[in-house]
Amino acid sequence: MKALAIHILRLVVLVLASGAACAILVRNTPGALVDERELDRRLDENDLAALRAQKAEEARIGTYFVHYLRGFLRGDLGYSESNHEPIAALIADRAPETLRVVGAGLGGAWLLGLGLAIPAGRWRQSFYVFGIYDGVSTIAAGFLLSLPVALVAYLCLIAGAPPAVVLMLALAPKVFQFARNLILQGYGASHVDMARARGVGEMRILWAHVLRGAAPQLLALAAISASMAIGAAIPIEAICDVPGLGRLAWQAALARDLPLLVNLTMLVGLVTVSAMSVAEAVSKSGAMPGAVAA
Numbered sequence: 001m002k003a004l005a006i007h008i009l010r011l012v013v014l015v016l017a018s019g020a021a022c023a024i025l026v027r028n029t030p031g032a033l034v035d036e037r038e039l040d041r042r043l044d045e046n047d048l049a050a051l052r053a054q055k056a057e058e059a060r061i062g063t064y065f066v067h068y069l070r071g072f073l074r075g076d077l078g079y080s081e082s083n084h085e086p087i088a089a090l091i092a093d094r095a096p097e098t099l100r101v102v103g104a105g106l107g108g109a110w111l112l113g114l115g116l117a118i119p120a121g122r123w124r125q126s127f128y129v130f131g132i133y134d135g136v137s138t139i140a141a142g143f144l145l146s147l148p149v150a151l152v153a154y155l156c157l158i159a160g161a162p163p164a165v166v167l168m169l170a171l172a173p174k175v176f177q178f179a180r181n182l183i184l185q186g187y188g189a190s191h192v193d194m195a196r197a198r199g200v201g202e203m204r205i206l207w208a209h210v211l212r213g214a215a216p217q218l219l220a221l222a223a224i225s226a227s228m229a230i231g232a233a234i235p236i237e238a239i240c241d242v243p244g245l246g247r248l249a250w251q252a253a254l255a256r257d258l259p260l261l262v263n264l265t266m267l268v269g270l271v272t273v274s275a276m277s278v279a280e281a282v283s284k285s286g287a288m289p290g291a292v293a294a
Contacts, residue, residue, distance in 0.1 A: 018269035019262045082255035098244035102229045105167025113175025119185035141173035153239040163240040170232050186210035220279040227275035
């Protein structure tokens with residue numbers, strides 16, 4: 001219980017710190033206190049004075065954050081001036097689309113990355129086959145990793161590929177590189193050679209001896225890849241014009257919509273810190289039970 005309480009406290013502190021850092025950065029950008037509504041000729045002096053007073057109030061980060069936390073405890077996330085809609089409704093409306101993109105992209109990345117990593121371990125004893133396959137797959141993964149996510153999104157947009165494919169191509173090389181090392185290590189264990197000598201099938205060796213032994217590290221990677229997917233979704237949705245949270249964050253940044261940016265930053269911080277906590281807990285749990293008896 002004490003460890004759980006410490007994790008929850010750390011989660012709350014880090015999420016609040018991310019929101020405060022976002023507010024400070026936004027408020028210190030050039031032109032942050034300028035409101036485009038002041039250009040509206042229909043506004044009189046009283047309206048302009050009210051707008052400037054509101055901006056001056058929001059400029060005091062401490063006061064703004066206290067008001068935000070009071071509203072948050074009541075379930076009020078604030079109002080988005082750039083979208084003219086309550087922030088809670090915006091997030092609820094855009095979140096399903098982002099979840100679909102992230103879910104499909106993560107699933108595809110793991111199928112592709114793990115699917116390419118397994119043959120590298122399976123053929124490790126064949127120097128010729130392993131050398132060619134491992135060289136080609138490693139070069140391809142390195143090439144994809146060298147490309148910015150925004151460029152991959154643009155190329156896929158031109159080709160007409162769905163946004164989930166962009167996310168899959170961005171994450172699959174990372175999954176492949178990490179999983180490849182784990183699977184090579186698993187196939188190189190002595191008990192795998194003993195199991196193969198006793199006639200155990202390759203599928204059982206893969207599931208019971210290789211993947212089972214690498215399960216803690218793979219689970220930790222799955223948690224970390226979830227946070228990476230959220231970060232990669234922002235440029236992907238902005239370029240591919242996906243009506244999700246990523247495009248909403250991009251539009252909020254352009255409009256300097258502080259309440260919306262703070263909420264989205266804290267949401268991303270919550271996902272990231274939660275994923276890191278899960279990865280840390282899995283890594284500390286130690287290795288899972290080893291290979292089962294052949």
